[in-house]
Amino acid sequence: MANYIPTIGVEVHVELKTKTKIFSNSKNGYGQMANSLTNVVDLGYPGTLPTLNEEVVNLAIRAATILNCKIRHEMFFDRKNYFYPDNPKNYQITQARTPIGYDGYVEIEINGEKKKVEIEEMHIEEDTCKSAHRGTKTFLDFNRAGVPLIEIVTKPCMTSSQEAKAYLEKLKELLFYGDISDCKMEEGSMRADANVSIRKSEKDPFGTKAEIKNIGSISNVGLSIEKEIERQAALYDKGETFQPQTRRFDDKLQDTVLMRVKETGNDYRYFPEPDIPFVIITEEMIEEAKKGIPMLPDERRKIYVEKGVLEINANKLIQNRPLSDFFNTLLNENINFKTASNLLLGDISAYLNKEEKEIGETTLNKERFIELVNLVDSDTLTSKNLKDILTMVMEQEKTIQDIMKDNGIENITDDGEIRKVIQEIIASNPESVEDYKNGHDRAIKFLMGQVMKETKGKANPRLAMELLTEELNN
Amino acid sequence: MKYLNKSITEIHELLKNKTITPVDLVEEAFENIEKNKELNAYITLNKEEALKEAKELEGKEVDNLLFGLPIAVKDNIITKGLRTTCGSHILENFVPIYNATVVEKIKAKHMIIIGKTNMDEFAMGSSSRTSYFGAPRNPWNKDKICGGSSGGSAATIAARDVLFAIGSDTGGSIRQPASYTGIVGMKPTYGRISRYGLVAFASSLDQMGPMTKNVYENAVLLNALVGKDEKDLTSARREEEDFTRFIGKDIKGMKIAVPNFLMGDIVSKEVKEKIKDTIQLLEKSGATVDYVDIKYLENAMTLYQIIAMGEASSNLARFDGIRYGFQAENIKNIEEMYLETRGQGFGEEVKRRIMVGSYLLSGENAKVYYNKALSIRDDMRKEFKKVFEKYDLIIGPTTVTTAYDLTDPMDDPRKSFMDDVLVIPVNMAGLPGMNIPVGFDNKHMPIGMQIIGNSFEEAKIYQLGSFIEKSLNLELTPGGEK
Numbered sequence: 001m002a003n004y005i006p007t008i009g010v011e012v013h014v015e016l017k018t019k020t021k022i023f024s025n026s027k028n029g030y031g032q033m034a035n036s037l038t039n040v041v042d043l044g045y046p047g048t049l050p051t052l053n054e055e056v057v058n059l060a061i062r063a064a065t066i067l068n069c070k071i072r073h074e075m076f077f078d079r080k081n082y083f084y085p086d087n088p089k090n091y092q093i094t095q096a097r098t099p100i101g102y103d104g105y106v107e108i109e110i111n112g113e114k115k116k117v118e119i120e121e122m123h124i125e126e127d128t129c130k131s132a133h134r135g136t137k138t139f140l141d142f143n144r145a146g147v148p149l150i151e152i153v154t155k156p157c158m159t160s161s162q163e164a165k166a167y168l169e170k171l172k173e174l175l176f177y178g179d180i181s182d183c184k185m186e187e188g189s190m191r192a193d194a195n196v197s198i199r200k201s202e203k204d205p206f207g208t209k210a211e212i213k214n215i216g217s218i219s220n221v222g223l224s225i226e227k228e229i230e231r232q233a234a235l236y237d238k239g240e241t242f243q244p245q246t247r248r249f250d251d252k253l254q255d256t257v258l259m260r261v262k263e264t265g266n267d268y269r270y271f272p273e274p275d276i277p278f279v280i281i282t283e284e285m286i287e288e289a290k291k292g293i294p295m296l297p298d299e300r301r302k303i304y305v306e307k308g309v310l311e312i313n314a315n316k317l318i319q320n321r322p323l324s325d326f327f328n329t330l331l332n333e334n335i336n337f338k339t340a341s342n343l344l345l346g347d348i349s350a351y352l353n354k355e356e357k358e359i360g361e362t363t364l365n366k367e368r369f370i371e372l373v374n375l376v377d378s379d380t381l382t383s384k385n386l387k388d389i390l391t392m393v394m395e396q397e398k399t400i401q402d403i404m405k406d407n408g409i410e411n412i413t414d415d416g417e418i419r420k421v422i423q424e425i426i427a428s429n430p431e432s433v434e435d436y437k438n439g440h441d442r443a444i445k446f447l448m449g450q451v452m453k454e455t456k457g458k459a460n461p462r463l464a465m466e467l468l469t470e471e472l473n474n
Numbered sequence: 475m476k477y478l479n480k481s482i483t484e485i486h487e488l489l490k491n492k493t494i495t496p497v498d499l500v501e502e503a504f505e506n507i508e509k510n511k512e513l514n515a516y517i518t519l520n521k522e523e524a525l526k527e528a529k530e531l532e533g534k535e536v537d538n539l540l541f542g543l544p545i546a547v548k549d550n551i552i553t554k555g556l557r558t559t560c561g562s563h564i565l566e567n568f569v570p571i572y573n574a575t576v577v578e579k580i581k582a583k584h585m586i587i588i589g590k591t592n593m594d595e596f597a598m599g600s601s602s603r604t605s606y607f608g609a610p611r612n613p614w615n616k617d618k619i620c621g622g623s624s625g626g627s628a629a630t631i632a633a634r635d636v637l638f639a640i641g642s643d644t645g646g647s648i649r650q651p652a653s654y655t656g657i658v659g660m661k662p663t664y665g666r667i668s669r670y671g672l673v674a675f676a677s678s679l680d681q682m683g684p685m686t687k688n689v690y691e692n693a694v695l696l697n698a699l700v701g702k703d704e705k706d707l708t709s710a711r712r713e714e715e716d717f718t719r720f721i722g723k724d725i726k727g728m729k730i731a732v733p734n735f736l737m738g739d740i741v742s743k744e745v746k747e748k749i750k751d752t753i754q755l756l757e758k759s760g761a762t763v764d765y766v767d768i769k770y771l772e773n774a775m776t777l778y779q780i781i782a783m784g785e786a787s788s789n790l791a792r793f794d795g796i797r798y799g800f801q802a803e804n805i806k807n808i809e810e811m812y813l814e815t816r817g818q819g820f821g822e823e824v825k826r827r828i829m830v831g832s833y834l835l836s837g838e839n840a841k842v843y844y845n846k847a848l849s850i851r852d853d854m855r856k857e858f859k860k861v862f863e864k865y866d867l868i869i870g871p872t873t874v875t876t877a878y879d880l881t882d883p884m885d886d887p888r889k890s891f892m893d894d895v896l897v898i899p900v901n902m903a904g905l906p907g908m909n910i911p912v913g914f915d916n917k918h919m920p921i922g923m924q925i926i927g928n929s930f931e932e933a934k935i936y937q938l939g940s941f942i943e944k945s946l947n948l949e950l951t952p953g954g955e956k
Contacts, residue, residue, distance in 0.1 A: 269832060275706075276707055
């Protein structure tokens, strides 16, 4: 196979997390009984008119801000006319000429190198209804009709499946953390199409384009791009050409298959939607929308690492939004954040996964967690002991110290008592003392072990270590 | 005893002192409609429900002028539980599940919907002859058209079946039939009345309005219909006003413009003469009347055709037989379902306009035609604005001729647009306009004058209209009994 340079662009549809639909007051929800979230407007009844949900405009401004887009100050909607049973008015209200956002970018990182994926435009539109085919019949569920969408279109600026995947991961993270969409590809609240062409040299014009529609997961976007590059290269290698076309990714075949060859001049008869007057976007609206943006992943990552969290753990926290949000409530506290992150990602995550709970559903509030971090950090509570009382920590409302007391986990912090034990152990282990003095580090660990054994693990390890070192150096 | 030929204030008094009840009025209305059956003014009558509603009103306090009065509603206005056909086969059996905002409003006034009036199919036409249910006839001469598209509403008011009707006006469809039947018909400012529940023909032009036998009753009904509606983003938020407030006031010092275009060669001599007579009357009464040129008026018809047909092609796309309305039988696939349902469901004129509209929006055409038309429309609005900087009102004939024969050929669409050539500029500019009868031709068919106001100045139109009405004191009941 000769070498080709791929050109890749990605279009993403994201359903906005609004309470109601974009042009009616029907509820916006998923997984409800078919046609239970619909009204005469969604059904395109004669005489009905669209209203405009302000929450949609607000979230779209927020998305445009997060995607570094310029925001249009005066926009209108267009009608895209085409007949299809899932399209109740047989036109879709969209923004063909005045997309709310344009000229943006998303920064991705590939093998340590940063790259800006350029966003051509992002616009607001309504979702269609959902059709299901059973035998010779087609069933229509209008719950999805009128759910608000934003469509985000990149420039053809990516050159590998890795870039496309990294872009989608990043986009998903941003829109999810921006509280714009729940971005569940499996439920269709985020849907991706990839445009792929290849050419021999950057000097050549772009090759013939294939569009792969509605790919169900980010990994399959990567796979379908790779397969498509292979397919196109094989054709070119044989000296063949192909028509611009629409394909889809087939899960069983793990390959793309042809849906249709693109007809030229697909005519949607766009014209400005006369039922919705111009929308003026003021600076105040933009400021208001910006205020609603929660702390985004990149900033979280940076702060976590600055606070001493390992980078790998910072990323793990961010992958778990509830934990990350919980962690964010601690950022002004004077605690050991490394210990805090270890606790959250270790024992606490294990508990939450096993119990299928979110942290907010446990009794571990901010105050008790701070207590826990400090106890662990000062070695007052050992990790072994924590494991013993974890369920109580997560399910009871007592202080952690009370729980420790209930379970006989004591902590000897009396200098004199520990010193006495240490002195006895030094006296009865002269060889180890000798080894220590000759620089054998192992010896002090052995002696420490003896101390803990003698105190049945109740000595505060940090205090014991301090005193042991002191006694040995005497 | 007959009541429905009396004035609204007389009827109101009779209701208040319990001489009559709403049931009497509803029964009389249905007697009238039965007597005038051959006018074919109605597509659907609401007899049972209307009588029931009238009975329910009997114990209630007569709390407003419109209380208990029967009203006819054009059949492109959505009425819950009452068949709404738009004069089309495709909605022949369509019974809506919600009410238009105007319907809610008239119900809030305890008015009683008596039936749904005949109209051109989807309001596309100017003689009501494109109705799937046959054309209505003109009460002044049953061989004549009553105009359109609100022909049924015009006929039932002219025949004095009821006091009130609602029409809709996209390119003259209230004012033109009002002119042909000798009644008062107002198309208010675009945005004055919520369009929610008016089956859309051309969204940026459609506006409903009152049709009545006189100016005062028209203004009273308009009072009840207007207002910002959260369900219609194009409806206007305005301070509440009483549209009757200038009625009876003097017109001394009023400045009136007559566009030369409205008095040009296209207008018949007889019509022009009557308008000139009226102008003289106004001048004698202390108004100043100037002839003016308003740019783009001669383009209004072209702009109208582009905008209205373009929008209509999209608005009527929803009639596909899937969710409501007629669905063709024996269809094999989706493609056939669309073709057969729409092919059999729509009449010729509607199909013609959908086709032309689709063409006008296709590919580059949208830019060349539709977008350009929108921009010239803006220019035209500015021209009207300039006139209203100097003048209170604009007047001219409503139609170029009086009502013609029902048997006149319909095969020349350009001719049918000529019926509306004088009324269309008002829709293009979104302005209020009203027809007021000013006389008759030699065959005793009514001649109408239109009064055009600046945006949201309907009250001023009523002022001039009522002055003319009072001064001319015409006998406007067909057959003569006043």
